[in-house]
Amino acid sequence: MKKFGLFILGGIAAIVLLSHVGPMIGLAISLAILYFAFKKFMKTDSTVGKVIWAIIGVLALTASASNVPAILGLVAAYILYVVIKNWKKEKHQVVTESSDPFTNFEKQWAELNKH
Template identity: 60%
Template sequence: MKKFGLLIAGGIAAIVLLSNLGPLLALGLSIVLLYFVFKQFLKTDSLLMKIGWGFIGFIALMASASNLPAIIGIVAAYVLYLVYKKWNQTKTEVKVEENDPFTNFEKQWAEFKKN
């Protein structure tokens, strides 16, 4: 039953991610452009060029802000990652030996702390 729930959650997350693929690409492109404009703004010494790069940077910032619904796609990608991680998780059973001194020490330490 747990695998079925993970399958449903993964399917929904995959559909949401695919539907937001366009805004995700546009957000990535506008952030790369904004980074390039910022680097050029820092390199230039001319006041007129700084104003020009600042204007272009403002336009790139507005393009990034218009793609904020792409954050839903990022969340969907994260949910897909969590589903993948849980799907491949195996149960590990630890066999405790009664003669193990460390296990006995932990039990005795817990009893000592209770008193």
């Protein structure tokens, strides 16, 4: 039943991620422009250059802030990552059945004597 739930959650996350690819690309482009404008703003010495790069940076910051659906896409990508990670996780259960009734007693006695 756990695998079915993971499958449904992963499917929903994949659909949300695919529907928000456009805003995520827009967010990446606007953040790249913002980074470039900040670097140029810090390097330039002229006042006019600083004003121009500041205006470009503010416009890029506004474009980045308007891409709120991209945040939903990022959350969906993270949920999909967690689902895939949990899907691949295997349960390691060691079941040792022995016909000797004293096997578990001896193991527990050895653990008690360690401490």
